[in-house]
């Protein structure tokens with residue numbers, strides 16, 4: 001992930017909305033669209049009311065591309081399973097503060113395993129909940145929907161959180177936003193400090209991924225210049 005610092009702002013396609021029946025083709029289309037990394041949404045049907053895919057699938061996808069993988073673990077026991085995601089070839093592993101209220105040790109273990117550690121907070125969780133561990137993270141991810149499903153409406157409560165967290169971050173850390181990030185919301189997210197934008201529907205619902213990614217980047221540029 002460190003190699004991406006100089007390339008911010010970054011658009012990370014959310015591999016929840018991808019075409020699983022044509023994964024190879026879909027990844028090639030994302031590479032052609034200059035997507036700099038892929039966001040892997042892991043859901044266990046327990047921490048969130050939905051199931052997606054796990055380390056076995058990610059390990060297979062790893063063979064299709066050299067793009068970095070940012071794994072968003074929406075699972076109840078990341079301590080038990082994080083090593084599977086390291087072994088599957090993830091570059092960043094992000095855990096929910098609601099799943100691990102005292103995440104210091106796990107963040108250290110993720111870093112020691114060679115991955116970038118990240119913390120994520122839900123719309124109802126205050127910034128105070130993650131404050132003591134922000135300096136131990138390479139990435140902080142703000143949820144702008146309740147996790148579990150793609151295609152939900154952006155919740156503006158995330159914007160004030162972005163501003164508050166930005167104040168606490170060093171320049172070598174990523175500030176990410178996830179959920180309902182689209183042409184009409186991405187500019188404001190950038191204005192509030194986000195520099196890594198997870199985009200599902202706003203890419204995969206479009207026929208032309210290149211046009212989608214460049215349109216989102218253009219919107220950031222317009223709103224932040």
Ligand SMILES: O=C(CO)[C@H](O)[C@H](O)COP(=O)(O)O
Pocket residue numbers: 014016017039041072145146147148149150151152178179180181198199200201202
């Ligand atoms: O973590 C997630 C859901 O829990 C996804 O990353 C997110 O919802 C992406 O989809 P969309 O851009 O359509 O909201």
Ligand SMILES: [Fe+2]
Pocket residue numbers: 014039040041072178198
């Ligand atoms: Fe996600």
